[in-house]
Amino acid sequence: MLIKMTVEDFAAEVASSSPAPGGGSVSALAGAQAAALLAMYCNLTFGKEKYARSEALLREILAEAERQRLALLAAVDDDTRAFEKVMAAYKLPKSTPEEKAERQAAIGEAFKEAARVPLAVCRRCVELLALLEKAAGAGNESAITDFGVANLQAFAGLTGAAYNVLINLAAVKDAVFVAECSAELADLRARGAAAYEKTLAYLEQQLKL
Amino acid sequence: MLIKMTVEDFAAEVASSSPAPGGGSVSALAGAQAAALLAMYCNLTFGKEKYARSEALLREILAEAERQRLALLAAVDDDTRAFEKVMAAYKLPKSTPEEKAERQAAIGEAFKEAARVPLAVCRRCVELLALLEKAAGAGNESAITDFGVANLQAFAGLTGAAYNVLINLAAVKDAVFVAECSAELADLRARGAAAYEKTLAYLEQQLKL
Numbered sequence: 001m002l003i004k005m006t007v008e009d010f011a012a013e014v015a016s017s018s019p020a021p022g023g024g025s026v027s028a029l030a031g032a033q034a035a036a037l038l039a040m041y042c043n044l045t046f047g048k049e050k051y052a053r054s055e056a057l058l059r060e061i062l063a064e065a066e067r068q069r070l071a072l073l074a075a076v077d078d079d080t081r082a083f084e085k086v087m088a089a090y091k092l093p094k095s096t097p098e099e100k101a102e103r104q105a106a107i108g109e110a111f112k113e114a115a116r117v118p119l120a121v122c123r124r125c126v127e128l129l130a131l132l133e134k135a136a137g138a139g140n141e142s143a144i145t146d147f148g149v150a151n152l153q154a155f156a157g158l159t160g161a162a163y164n165v166l167i168n169l170a171a172v173k174d175a176v177f178v179a180e181c182s183a184e185l186a187d188l189r190a191r192g193a194a195a196y197e198k199t200l201a202y203l204e205q206q207l208k209l
Numbered sequence: 210m211l212i213k214m215t216v217e218d219f220a221a222e223v224a225s226s227s228p229a230p231g232g233g234s235v236s237a238l239a240g241a242q243a244a245a246l247l248a249m250y251c252n253l254t255f256g257k258e259k260y261a262r263s264e265a266l267l268r269e270i271l272a273e274a275e276r277q278r279l280a281l282l283a284a285v286d287d288d289t290r291a292f293e294k295v296m297a298a299y300k301l302p303k304s305t306p307e308e309k310a311e312r313q314a315a316i317g318e319a320f321k322e323a324a325r326v327p328l329a330v331c332r333r334c335v336e337l338l339a340l341l342e343k344a345a346g347a348g349n350e351s352a353i354t355d356f357g358v359a360n361l362q363a364f365a366g367l368t369g370a371a372y373n374v375l376i377n378l379a380a381v382k383d384a385v386f387v388a389e390c391s392a393e394l395a396d397l398r399a400r401g402a403a404a405y406e407k408t409l410a411y412l413e414q415q416l417k418l
Contacts, residue, residue: 004215007238008282010216014245015278017252019351023358025241029216030362033235036223043226069224074219142228145376149369153239156365160358166416167354169342207375
């Protein structure tokens with residue numbers, strides 16, 4: 001499993017000439033780091049008199065951020081596994097018409113799965129961007145840069161996963177599947193960008209960027 | 210060392226209630242992942258007839274990307290260490306006027322270092338954004354999403370590290386140091402944003418985003 005590798009070995013594996021792990025796994029990891037930083041922002045707030053009125057809200061947000069952190073870490077491996085299935089499908093035999101048909105079907109299914117995994121990452125990153133928008137200003141001011149980096153990583157995770165949805169959808173022939181995924185992706189990107197921009201505006205005001 | 214932790218343990222450590230590692234280390238790691246993905250884009254291009262004319266350019270870019278990957282991984286730990294020095298300085302004794310003066314000086318120096326480390330991360334991320342702009346279109350088209358995620362992570366790394374420069378500069382009283390760092394940071398952010406936007410425009414055209 002990729003998430004059992006050390007941080008430096010994972011980066012070396014990304015850099016290597018093997019086609020996986022790549023941008024899909026890195027984008028899922030960016031989402032997981034966003035969730036981790038949002039959790040940290042909550043954890044650094046609890047028990048401080050000044051923020052007592054935010055405790056209930058941030059307890060809820062923490063629970064959700066922790067759920068997203070674990071799910072996005074799992075997606076780091078899911079993405080690479082989905083990509084490996086695409087490569088395996090291409091290697092299926094294609095000597096007879098039956099084999100050719102089976103291989104084409106397997107390739108089509110593998111690309112669908114390779115689109116579904118980053119689409120799920122997009123959903124989770126948008127969820128995180130919405131949580132960040134809710135949490136803005138509620139937590140410990142001294143962790144505001146951690147909060148801000150969470151916003152950056154959630155948006156980069158969303159956008160990077162969206163690239164991976166698009167490139168894999170381009171290889172899928174099932175027009176209904178492509179239309180459904182494309183519509184959902186466009187909606188996710190619009191909602192994610194709106195939340196990201198709002199939090200960015202809040203941060204610029206706070207940090208005098 | 211943080212980069213000797215597993216990927217999942219590192220994320221759990223970020224999420225915890227300890228104030229470090231936080232957004233500074235995560236931003237350095239984002240830069241390292243950008244460098245890794247750029248290296249991957251180069252490595253997946255070499256030896257392919259279609260891209261033979263790009264080989265010399267991408268060999269140079271690979272060497273620089275690999276240098277940046279290792280330096281940015283080191284910065285993951287540097288950032289947390291600098292933050293720990295700030296916390297240690299606050300804990301120095303302050304019973305006598307001499308102790309108070311020594312403590313104030315130590316705090317000032319620690320904040321300077323805590324600004325210098327993310328400023329160096331900003332420089333490296335801008336370097337990567339410039340390399341990405343140079344490499345656009347030269348490498349293996351089938352790795353275009355990896356290339357695109359490199360652009361996203363380098364920009365998120367730059368911006369997140371900039372937040373950390375700003376928050377630490379706010380605690381530094383040496384006006385000359387603050388002015389010099391602020392001027393360099395503004396220049397880096399402007400150059401980084403320009404390169405990022407150019408690569409983004411290239412990607413949008415390629416991926417029909």
